[in-house]
Amino acid sequence: xxxxxxxxxxxxxxxxxxxxxxxxxxxxxxxxxxxxxxxxxxxxxxxxxxxxxxxxxxxxxxxxxxxxxxxxxxxxxxxxxxxxxxxxxxxxxxxxxxxxxxxxxxxxxxxxxxxxxxxxxxxxxxxxxxxxxxxxxxxxxxxxxxxxxxxxxxxxxxxxxxxxxxxxxxxxxxxxxxxxxxxxxxxxxxxxxxxxxxxxxxxxxxxxxxxxxxxxxxxxxxxxxxxxxxxxxxxxxxxxxxxxxxxxxxxxxxxxxxxxxxxxxxxxxxxxxxxxxxxxxxxxxxxxxxxxxxxxxxxxxxxxxxxxxxxxxxxxxxxxxxxxxxxxxxxxxxxxxxxxxxxxxxxxxxxxxxxxxxxxxxxxxxxxxxxxxxxxxxxxxxxxxxxxxxxxxxxx
Numbered sequence: 056x057x058x059x060x061x062x063x064x065x066x067x068x069x070x071x072x073x074x075x076x077x078x079x080x081x082x083x084x085x086x087x088x089x090x091x092x093x094x095x096x097x098x099x100x101x102x103x104x105x106x107x108x109x110x111x112x113x114x115x116x117x118x119x120x121x122x123x124x125x126x127x128x129x130x131x132x133x134x135x136x137x138x139x140x141x142x143x144x145x146x147x148x149x150x151x152x153x154x155x156x157x158x159x160x161x162x163x164x165x166x167x168x169x170x171x172x173x174x175x176x177x178x179x180x181x182x183x184x185x186x187x188x189x190x191x192x193x194x195x196x197x198x199x200x201x202x203x204x205x206x207x208x209x210x211x212x213x214x215x216x217x218x219x220x221x222x223x224x225x226x227x228x229x230x231x232x233x234x235x236x237x238x239x240x241x242x243x244x245x246x247x248x249x250x251x252x253x254x255x256x257x258x259x260x261x262x263x264x265x266x267x268x269x270x271x272x273x274x275x276x277x278x279x280x281x282x283x284x285x286x287x288x289x290x291x292x293x294x295x296x297x298x299x300x301x302x303x304x305x306x307x308x309x310x311x312x313x314x315x316x317x318x319x320x321x322x323x324x325x326x327x328x329x330x331x332x333x334x335x336x337x338x339x340x341x342x343x344x345x346x347x348x349x350x351x352x353x354x355x356x357x358x359x360x361x362x363x364x365x366x367x368x369x370x371x372x373x374x375x376x377x378x379x380x381x382x383x384x385x386x387x388x389x390x391x392x393x394x395x396x397x398x399x400x401x402x403x404x405x406x407x408x409x410x411x412x413x414x415x416x417x418x419x420x421x422x423x424x425x426x427x428x429x430x431x432x433x434x435x436x437x438x439x440x441x442x443x444x445x446x447x448x449x450x451x
Contacts, residue, residue, distance in 0.1 A: 073222040086228065088221050094286060097293035098214070104296050105207050108303070112199040119188050119196070144188075146181030150174040169332065176328040180321055187317035195310035202299055213289045220282040227275045326400065333443060334405070386432060386439070388421055396420045396433070396447040410440025420447065 089095075120126050125142070132139045143151075153174030157167040395417055402412040410433045412418070420431040420442065433442035 072226055073219065077222060086225065088225055088228075088282075090217075090221070090286065094290055094293070097290060097296070101210060101293050101296050104299065105203070108199055109203060112196065112203065115191070115196060115199075119191055144181035144184045146184055147178050148181070150177030150179075150181060153177060172331050173328065176324050176331075179324050183317055183320040183324070187313055190313040191310055194313065195306050198302060198306045202303070206295070206299065210289075210292050213285070213292055217282070217285045217289045220278065220285050224275065224278045224282055227278055231272065231275065329400065333402070333445065386423065388432075388434070389423070392421050394420055395450045396431075397450060398446060399448055400446050402443065402446050404440060408441055410435065410438060410442050412442060412446055417450075418442070418447075420449070 090098075116126055120129070129139050151174070153170045157170035157174065160167040160170065162168055162171055396419075398412045398414055398416045398418065400412075401414050404411040410418075412433075416435070419434045422431055426432075429444055430441050431444055431447070433440060
């Protein structure tokens with residue numbers, strides 16, 4: 056390492072002089088050269104952009120990766136210029152656990168088969184989350200990071216140079232002011248005979264002060280030119296903040312589009328999963344008897360709560376007599392108890408006893424004694440059939 060003591064001492068002296076000037080300006084005991092108002096506005100705008108960009112960047116990192124340990128690990132990988140290892144998302148991990156549990160519980164049981172179905176959709180959700188995180192990191196986080204670690208560092212460097220040039224100019228002005236005060240004091244001294252030797256010294260000092268003032272005036276012109284040149288360079292960089300805003304606006308739109316795509320995929324997956332699970336609305340009730348099939352809450356050919364098909368009872372001790380099956384279309388609505396209901400999701404009827412539904416339509420619903428609480432009888436014009444309660448929003 057080339058160690059130059061003379062240069063180090065000189066730099067330390069300049070730094071100390073600038074620190075003294077800066078402190079005196081803050082205390083109001085020294086004059087300060089004001090920069091152009093337009094340049095000051097650009098500096099304030101740039102500081103505002105940097106501060107808010109940094110906050111948005113940090114909070115977006117927290118949103119995309121809530122685990123602080125994982126964020127620190129990714130930071131070190133980026134600084135070491137190494138590829139960040141791929142991580143399994145929480146949704147994918149949950150889905151894998153569900154599918155592994157289904158193997159132990161038995162994939163043929165209602166609980167096991169449902170675990171497999173839900174686990175598959177959880178893994179799909181995890182895959183959609185992975186794509187969203189990668190897209191957001193590339194299209195949104197990377198441009199913000201490039202601004203903070205690239206463009207802003209260049210702007211900060213030029214601003215420090217501009218501030219140093221201004222301090223140097225103010226230091227020269229302060230020295231010239233002191234020299235002029237000394238020259239005026241020497242010129243105002245009395246010229247008596249007995250004080251000629253002293254006046255000679257004052258005259259020589261005044262001449263030296265005049266020479267110093269002349270030299271410092273030339274130096275001030277040089278520093279002023281340097282200040283104006285540095286101010287122009289800084290101004291050009293600060294005006295580029297407008298282009299940064301345009302770039303960040305484009306990146307923000309891409310981030311929103313990534314969010315829209317991600318949430319739309321999640322909504323689609325959950326709708327598909329809900330339809331899959333709605334086919335067995337009471338499957339949880341048969342888990343204690345894995346050897347039996349899942350019973351339908353309402354028979355597709357008989358009225359819910361009525362006697363089984365082909366049997367009629369007339370009393371507690373009466374004999375059962377065969378009778379014809381009671382069709383769902385033969386069910387008569389009760390005199391009271393009608394309610395309007397709004398359909399939340401599309402529903403496809405599985406047999407002739409059920410009523411297909413369309414999202415957002417209004418139907419009339421009612422129940423009959425003994426009917427499974429998960430189902431209602433729905434009517435739409437001349438159409439009638441069973442409808443699942445989970446697909447409806449009952450209106451008052």
